[in-house]
Amino acid sequence: MGSAAALFKPDWLTYPSDPAALDLTIWESSFQRDETGELTVDGTPVSALREQFGTPAYVFSESVFRARARGFREAFTEAFAHHGAEVSVYYAGKSFLCTAVAAWAKDEGLNLDTASGGELAVGLRAGMPGERIALHGNNKSEAELRRALENNVGRIVADSADEVRLIARVAADMGVTAPVMLRLTPGVHASTHDFIATAHEDQKFGQSLVPGTAQLAGFHADELESMGLRTDDAYATVSVALALAADHIDLRGFHCHIGSQIFEAEGFSQAAKKVLGYLNEINHRFNVTLPEIDLGGGYGIGYVEGEKPRAARDVATELADSVSKTCADLGMAIPHLSFEPGRSIAGPSGITLYTVGTIKNVSIEDEHGDTRVRRYVSVDGGMSDNARPVLYEADYTAVLANRAPEGDQVLSRVVGKHCESGDIVVRYVYLPEDLKAGDVLAVPATGAYCYALSSNYNMLTRPPVVATSADAEPRAIVRRETEDDLLARDLGNV
Template sequence: MSPNPLAPDWLREPDDLNELDASVWSRTSRRSPSGELVVGGVTAGQLVAEHGSPLYVVDEADVRARAAGAVAAFTREFGRVGTTAKVYYAAKAFLSTEVARWVTEAGMAVDVCTGGEFAVARAAGVDPVDMGLHGNNKSLAEIDRTVAAGIGVVVLDNAAEVGRVADAAEHHGRVQAVRVRVNSGVHASTHEYLATAREDQKFGVPLADTADVVAAIRARPSLRFLGLHSHIGSQIFGSDGFAEAARRLLAVHAELLRDGDVPELNLGGGFGIAYTSADDARPLDELAAAMADIVAAECERLGVPLPVVAVEPGRTVVGPGGTTLYTVGTVKDVKVAVDGDAPSGADDPSVAVRRYVSVDGGMSDNARTALYAADYSVALANRASTAGPALVRVAGKHCESGDVVVLADYLPSDVVPGDLLAVPATGAYCHSLSSNYNHVGRPPVVAVRDGASRVIVRGETEADLLSRDAGLD
């Protein structure tokens, strides 16, 4: 069979549609003897029967293992070159009280960027000293609340925040540790909206202005300067961008040492994961080793002592452990002209067929495809199939033509309404970006482990949505 001309160049027809690519699926994902998807020892059918669909499923053992692995990798590799590492969990990827407990039990600190994230982490029992506060527009209330609670570090995003944080710290009788987020100008190889160190964007202080901001910090007795912070973007493969950011930051770091202590350097996060079999995500062990070598070599070249190095992985910790389950509602074949001509007969060589498989969720539970044209994989979850492959686009139920969950993948050609589909690698930035578009409730989040499931974030009902409508008061 010749490949469907509508398939993207990177997509290959799988030899076995029932196979689960270990680089994409969570560590406990497998097929049962009958062909049903099993995650954490629980079948897809059991999960949907008990909790409904759509359903976010989080492989607890996977997330815990990745959190512990991140701490171990960066601790080991920076210890190898003669310094220590601080590993923060980037809560924006996905945060609940349970996940906060998992990552802190693994030895991670927690990075938050809003008062709401701070509240969830505190409710989980995370000590404020083990947290950092980010954000390009922190409210005075957020600053006051977190400083009063004893937050470990505040990352200053602009010059105005120097006075705001200093005043809050003075008011509460504290000396607040701060970092300065700099815009390194490194153009990370990622989607434009995910690149956060390019010159024309909202985050950080330009490198040229950093010395003045640090001087202002050092002039305030209620502040203690820890060092520079950089975040070059998200979903980044390889270490080249981090290497360039480290070089640029350490050049400024060396200059700042002339006038005072600079004990730390934060290189942020943004490490990529595999969403499809075409993604070549480097293991975190390799990235940690490369980053340690880069920092050590550059410090030696500049003749400065090695700082404590902080990093902020989020997606790499929670992303691969998430799977979203959907129920198929409709299946529709659409004829598409491949040479600019109008669609005609099925045997017309200028026409190809794309199969639209519509499910009971969509952009309200996974906005990344619509936002970034992000690619995902999909598999039949309730059974195995020996049918041939069909190129599909998995669409949602919302009133938007851009409401797509999976832009392109292959499913068995016998997929029918009522089948269950599973989309892997949805642990990061799916629930976090979810919405109530079209008044659809957010799905529940269920943790699975050792053959049992439990709800860790309750799903929203129509009653929940109506409870906020003041017109019913």
């Protein structure tokens, strides 16, 4: 929401007319207040969750995850079937992955996108078939590639010409054929934070479509000519030529991903047009029919009031219409499409519970030079369980969860217990004036990239992940870390 410029309060934050209300663009239906005003998750009061599992704790609604996973699969399948096309939906495991979650994704008909050997190991442990797993990453090791090929992964997404050569060598050594897609940089700058925008030229991911970038990348004219290429070819075309010439690579098509937490539709359609146009160009130039493209994910969710996330069905319908029209204009059949929602499935499925500790008021000078008071509310977690605010200036909200938030509301800043002034969990939020130590706060939309980015900074132990559902008792699917865990790898003075 771009709140960094606001010194005291951003314009989007309004005084709550009903402090107990849960904004339905942020909170899923599994999160409700009971008759006393206490927050419940799939029917379980947060006080019971704190008593059983402690705080801080990630609480993950299996009901929400499954419903959203199923919703994306059905929305994309139906939208593209309307145009006679087939799709696959991959859950982007980097957003949040453990064996239980991978199993839920499998059960709901999703494939799994992994970005490392570790994520691949989790997917395999969960029983996800190898052919339903993709391996991503801009610098895969030989060991990661071997493990992927040993387990017959459905595709390896190559990020560079060097990687195409490495995959070809490893596959030849193993005597297998590697299914490969090439990640492209379509040059579409998504409206999001620069650190999570991934389709512009000046960043580490993908391969350029800009003419002449092959030479700029260091491929000399004679080398290009030996591959049947021109000096004005794009870098990506070098990888195409290398992949098509390799006996142990099956080039399946192209992949792109323009970024994360995107609300506007236009960027996705622009990227689709570019990638489809390039696919058509390559098919004609090399006399091949590459059967697939992957258009990534990055669909935004609601974190704070005023944000307007788009429904899966709207996203799918608009993309299907755009792809169909582009293919018709190009005179080509619609290839097999795949998509990779991650945050948009996991994010709204999870909340984080904290216990309030110290509270103090601090005097600040606002934009107009006036002295104002801001209340700082410290909780028992922080940047070790949610790094996004300090990494991306990400905004969150919070609610008083263990009782009804009645009475006057005070502008507050929720902060963690780490030895960093930037350790902010929620930058701007109204919380009850009578908030006190021992109260429970719930921060919604923390199901994506919070557990995944968690750390042991200041030697804090990482929280558990607790799963809830409408028809089962709450259970830990990732246990709380202990101090013994922290010390287990410390070899002492050896």
